[in-house]
Amino acid sequence: MAHERPLLDPSPRPPATAEPAPPVASSFRFPSSRRSARSRASTDHISFAIDPASPKPSSAVRYGSRAESDRSGASQKEISDDDARLVFINDPEKTNERLDFAGNAIRTGKYSVLTFLPRNLFEQFHRVAYLYFLAIAILNQLPQLAVFGRGASILPLAFVLLVTAVKDAYEDFRRHRSDRIENSRLALALDNLSFVHKCWKDLRVGEVIKISANDTIPCDMVLLSTSDPTGVAYLQTINLDGESNLKTRYAKQETLSKTPDNGIPSISGVIRCEKPNRNIYGFQANMEIDGKRISLGPSNIILRGCELKNTSWAIGVVVYAGRETKVMLNSSGAPSKRSRLESHMNRETILLSFLLIILCSIVTFLAGFWLGHHKKELNSSPYFRKSNFGRDGDNYNYYGIGMEIFLTFLKSVIVFQIMIPISLYISMELVRLGQAYFMIRDSNLYDEASNSRFQCRALNINEDLGQIKYVFSDKTGTLTENKMEFQCASIRGVDYSGEKVTVGEYSIKVGDQVWRPKMNIKTDPELLGLLRGGRESERRKYACDFLLALAACNTIVPLVVDTTDPKLKLVDYQGESPDEQALVYAAASYGFVLVERTSGHIVIDVLGDRQRFDVLGLHEFDSDRKRMSVIIGCPDKTVKLFVKGADSSMFGVIDKSRNMDVVRATESHLHSYSSIGLRTLVVGMRELNSSEFEEWQSAYEKASTALFGRASLLRTVAANIETNLQLLGASGIEDKLQDGVPEAIESLRQANIKVWVLTGDKQETAISIGYSCKLLTNEMTQIIINSHSKESCRKSLLDAFTMSTKISAMASNAQNSVGDAGSNKVPLALIIDGTSLVYILETELEEELFKVATICDVVLCCRVAPLQKAGIVALIKNRTDDMTLAIGDGANDVSMIQMADVGIGISGQEGRQAVMASDFAMGQFRFLVPLLLVHGHWNYQRMAYMILYNFYRNAVFVFTLFWYVLYTAFSLTTAVTEWSSVLYSVIYTALPTIIIGILDKDLSRKTLMKYPQLYGAGQREERYNLWMFIFTMLDTIWQSAAIFFIPLLAYRHSTVDISGIGDLWTLAVVILVNLHLGMDVFRWNWLTHVSIWGCIVATAICVIIIDCIPILPGYWAIFEMMKQGLFWFCLLGIIIAALIPRFVVKAFMEYFKPSDIQVAREMEKYGSLNEVAANTVREIPMTSFANANQRIP
């Protein structure tokens, strides 16, 4: 919804869907169903009067236009009393007596003080791993199983839960605080004849509220009256849908005079409206007032969160409040996604659980064997003492061999529990937080133009950015700036697109003030000369009509803005369609300045002569007709119909019998415009005679007051009048390419990322933009599929497939014969349009399309509907494991953004819908390159290493425990103190991995940008895969063996006690895993040093502190150990022996089988990079990028 470009859409973009609906099967198949997607909210009011000079309010007809028809027909029904909510105007008591409607207080906080604990815990335990740890902790509470102290066993889980809870609590606290601020804002509410200040939270449904200019609207209200005598109010909806332009809303004529400001003390009436829903573009209600029943539509309601602009006050009655307002109903977050790495990680977690079970089974089996073998001795061994002799031969803590075996199994699970690293989950969250911090703070991702930083909206898929293989991009607003600029005009077959010059700034005089359009465009001197020349001629007349059509046939609202110079005012055109804005600015530059628009008339300064035109009727744009029209009563009492729309629809309604050559000339101009990437539009007009006009008027009035099917009736009326048009001409609007787009696409291509462009534009426009952004090149073989039936689709797909295989076969032949690799491949481009996709998506042809599309290097889809965009993303996502990324800026990209693995919103011209649905948001398309190539690469590399390292770290510890269990008659004694076991993954080893996970960089930004190919590491999953996991685990076994057996052999036959050797093992494990990490660190900065060495020192301190507690058995053991040289020799021996295999493999691989990353690191360090870099572009320059004209021959 972000984008309703109302009336004209030169090359109509697909209709924006109102909500990010999931793809509905039928919507792909029947083009007609698309029409229902379009919803329109604003500017649908027309005041219509016979006598244009003095419109009588009574004869005015207002209607809430199409929007209601669009909500899937629901609005066609009369609201039954069961479904309705009754609002008694200015009588909140009565309104609220029967049903308790929600008050206006909002609560976005999830928890209250009381519910925080249970609800937060409930949510946290959705993570299966937590349940596992909870189960273990509970097991440990059983006296027979108590391996750890009870407190110690709960601690890790409690710690993790606590950290998350604190985080959640803080977020919730912030929400509560903002709620409080929001709730205590003041509004003016009617209370016994006068307006008094009331807190927002105290407002109730049924109350009458007064809003002043620039106030935020506190709840959803039906407008009753405004400061404008015709009841117009202008709204800024930036908080709702992000559009900064003004929307118009209307109060009903019937209520205009009934508000306190008009001296009438009170107003009463009943509004019957639909139940609260989240559709911000739909509203269905009727109002009974003075015994009359008036229907209300979306143009009569103003929604919470919007701001009143350009209207000094507005009065309305609250219909939805608080959580029932549309903005609150819409504020749900994006669906959560899970990163690829994390799902792989889960696979390894399961493997580790198997390993855990195997270890436990070994221990259990051996314990059972031992018990069986020593059965007779159990009672007499002093260390077992099965019987409790004091108590008549009871067994002490012994339940028979079977039970002992079972308990041993459970105990071993408890002892080895940290095989599944609980801290990994919390570390990952912290690391992602840190990574997000750096992405947000990266000045390379800051967009100066929109003053927007990078936004991380989803915190759990950072690392997916490093594995993307497909990028699906929207065109308008994403590749292009969506700043439309009028370029060419073709008027009655004459092309005015020659050299453009700036002839000062056109301005008009109003009294003693000078008004000037905010933007001036370069004008064509020939056309300007024709207009200014003043000689009456056929050509001039047509040119005037053409420009008048541009200035009048739209929904633009001119705003007169003060400047610092009191004599100078700027005319700013506000409207919902950038195309229309461009056209009106163009008309203004040629001397047709739209200066005023009210509900009934417009004022246009025609070449210095201020003229008033009455707007008699307006047929909005819809995606069926693909055109809009306006009926204007001119000052010379003629009535003219102006129509503008897409060429395809316009040529159907143009009277071709006259001036066939004009039509042909225009068609050829249109073709050349669109071939240079311009958005084209055809303008036509007809003068209506009085009988035609009256016929239309009665039909129009009937249709606009109809209760049922109003939209389709209006559409019929429009279709009836929009016929036999006289062709005025055509316009070409340039959609400027964003900065750095071609370079960005080139980088992505080098990084082996396939870029697919999905656009609503026409094929010719799409192809030309494709050329200008270097997506398409001249060497490419284009496969174009435009089919209108399933059969022809199938055929063209099969043809395309055979052709593409043939071409690639030829390429490989050529390659073999010449012996020259790779570069020789003929690149293929697939261009397919929305109509063909209708027959392909969700049918068996999908498979064919998939085959063809994956062979092609570039895929360009034109004229696709929003749901088709999602369908194309799904085509790849469901058939391959490749990661997909969708980038777009408009509401029509929402479905695609949510479908893709990673969704990126451009926070630019269009609304915020895409940003709201996205995982990441940024200002420019070109930021994709640093985002993927630099941050994505780093994030992936860091996260992959961190996961692997966490598995390794905990497994080494578990294996060390395991080896010892084998020497304790399998009784699961741990030499490492229980506190060290608990602190191991929390304090001893946690910080370095987090710091490394946030900060370590394998390669510098410079290198990664220079060699996009390095991105391949993530695509090939080089940093985390099953083999790396297995090798790491083998290394783990070796390292743990070194840790365990060196002291074991060194201290056998000695007086060493459990605690002493346990301390040695503890220190050895911690030092080893930290050094292991240190060995893999790419960049040692001071934080790395502090964390790694700090952790080792912290561990030593902790071990010493634990050994300073006299009531623990290990009192002073560490000091006694350290007295002996043996301890130090063991420590050194362990570290060296444990790290040798890894070091050897690493040294060997890095030198003899270097990965790309390794080579690039060496290049970074040994300077060869700088030599090469001297003659290549290092970073994408900030220069504005060429417009399409330059590259067309």
Added chain:
Amino acid sequence: MMNSNGASSSASDGGGRDSNPPKRNSKKPKYSRFTQQELPACKPILTPGIVILTFAVIGVIFFIPIGLASLSASEHRYDLDCIPKELRNDKLGFIQSGQTNKTCTRSVVVPRYMKSPVFIYYELDNFYQNHRRYVKSRSDKQLRSKKYEQDTSTCAPESTSADGSPIVPCGLIAWSLFNDTYSFSLNNEPLVVNKKNIAWGSDKYRKFGSDVYPKNFQSGQLIGGAKLNASIPLSEQEDLIVWMRTAALSTFRKLYGRIEEDLQQNQRITVVIENNYNTYSFGGKKKLVLSTTSWIGGKNDFLGVAYLTVGGLCLFLALVFILLYLFKPRTLGDPSYLSWNRNAPGYSN
């Protein structure tokens, strides 16, 4: 080697591009080396030089402990020999009987010159002092202070006497206190065995209370081991303190005392052993060990061997890498090794 790299180049492009702050409320992130991830850092790379040097250095260092293996020790197993031949079929009966004479005299030949102090250890085998049931069966609080005399909850099955009063010291560990005794004589001259300060000072002064006296100890039906003199506080019962340091492994030594006299090679020492302790029920061996010690610890062959092995391996690896680097050299940082360049014409590998 490790170069420190200041990442200076990127510092300039971060700051240079827009040095003029456009708006006051610009959201442009402030430049800092930290936020732009440009902290100065050192980037170690494993060059052939570093690899070879590392192995060589380790190899050399690990040959150092070669000179340390100069300690001497003499071990003497007596658990079988100290049972009269006729009773060897029923070792358990022998040891459990109160009637049998458990004194046994053995002689030990000093293998090498032993400088005083010569440490006397007893070594038990197959005794799982690290068994979970055993390790947990103690009350450190009770040992430490009279206040916690009643604190025997963790001591089962040796927590209270039959009448319910607490056993001090409670628990299986104390209960199974070793009770063989040795007396030594050299040429019929008794050798003085110093049994003072055989326990850690920390244990004596801070872990075992000087106001805690043995109570109800070994008063049950089953006697586990030594009895304690109820008039001596636990902090003075050094044999108990040593015993309570539960051994890490099932074969362990515990300090019995010191002979503060040098022993000459081939001297024959006569040892009179009171063979009281029952290791026969679980098949454990008993050994008497005389050993000297140094700063490194007791006599230990493994470490020397291990160090030599590792050192040798490292020197070997250094050699291997030297050869590899000689026969298959590669220029570090040569872009032609990048995978997308490797397939390009001109590079066969």
